[in-house]
Amino acid sequence: MPDKKAWEEDYTRRGRLWGGGTHDLPDLPSRSRVLELGCGNGKSLLTMIQREWDVTAIDFASQAVMFSRGVAGGAPHGHVMVADARFPPFKNHSFDAVFALHVLGHMHESDRDQTALTLLHILKPGGILFFSDFSTSDFRFGKGYETEPATFQRGTDIITHYFSREEIIHLFSSLTLVSIRIHQWPMRVMGSTLVRSEIQATFTR
Numbered sequence: 001m002p003d004k005k006a007w008e009e010d011y012t013r014r015g016r017l018w019g020g021g022t023h024d025l026p027d028l029p030s031r032s033r034v035l036e037l038g039c040g041n042g043k044s045l046l047t048m049i050q051r052e053w054d055v056t057a058i059d060f061a062s063q064a065v066m067f068s069r070g071v072a073g074g075a076p077h078g079h080v081m082v083a084d085a086r087f088p089p090f091k092n093h094s095f096d097a098v099f100a101l102h103v104l105g106h107m108h109e110s111d112r113d114q115t116a117l118t119l120l121h122i123l124k125p126g127g128i129l130f131f132s133d134f135s136t137s138d139f140r141f142g143k144g145y146e147t148e149p150a151t152f153q154r155g156t157d158i159i160t161h162y163f164s165r166e167e168i169i170h171l172f173s174s175l176t177l178v179s180i181r182i183h184q185w186p187m188r189v190m191g192s193t194l195v196r197s198e199i200q201a202t203f204t205r
Contacts, residue, residue: 026130026202028053031077032096035122037085037115038103040064042071048099049078056095058083086114092121097128102198104171105133105161109148112161112171120174123205129175130202135182136162137197139189168201175203 025044028034030052039045039057045068048055054077059065065082072078083089085103098119104112119129134140136150141162144154151161169177180201186193 025051026128028097028128033094034097034099035088035090035095036099036101037088038101038106039068039080042068042080044099044101045078045080046071052077053097055079056081056090058085058088060084086111086118088118088122090122093124093127094122095127096124097130098123099130101130101132102134104131105163106159107161108151108159109161116171116174119172120205123175125205127205128178128202129172129205130200131168131172132183132198132200134160134162135197135199136164137182137184137195138162139187139194139196163199165199168199172201172203175205178202178204 025047028051032053034048034053034055036045036048036055036057039059041064042057045055045057049072056079057068057072058081059068060082062082065080068080072080086107100115100119104115107115123129140152140154140160141150142152144152147153147159148161150163151159153159165180165182168180180199182197183200184195184197187196188194
């Protein structure tokens with residue numbers, strides 16, 4: 001399973017790990033029942049709540065949940081809880097949409113497979129999965145110790161997996177692919193311009 005201790009230590013030591021803007025979020029009807037996997041510090045959560053969706057956000061790191069609860073601010077349609085994305089405590093057909101934004105990339109292959117199976121059950125018929133994670137074209141691909149194919153560990157016990165287009169389609173083969181694209185942007189690192197690259201995909205059940 002993902003290294004929960006490493007994530008707890010990172011959040012405890014560094015606080016809110018990631019800043020910046022939220023992802024481009026799709027249009028969903030008001031009051032759509034939405035699940036965010038791996039909500040982290042709540043960077044996307046606030047925007048989801050402002051859309052007036054009924055949002056449930058989970059993370060297995062209690063420190064991350066604490067930050068996200070602060071972002072939710074007691075909003076009546078923003079629920080944040082400690083839970084494992086592989087085995088979330090929800091009934092079948094619970095959600096209109098699930099967001100998996102940079103969370104499966106921190107799992108080993110067996111855990112990614114288990115999470116994909118879980119999503120198949122908790123999505124309502126016609127429900128939508130929104131996926132985003134780093135691609136093999138990202139500048140950090142290949143950096144660190146390779147623990148599994150295309151999965152690297154750098155400096156801490158936290159791993160990062162880099163996806164190919166074909167891998168994502170295979171991972172969610174029980175769902176219907178709606179769209180998939182590569183999103184890239186420049187990043188300045190020590191005077192050099194490097195390219196961040198992620199794959200964004202949408203599937204329906």
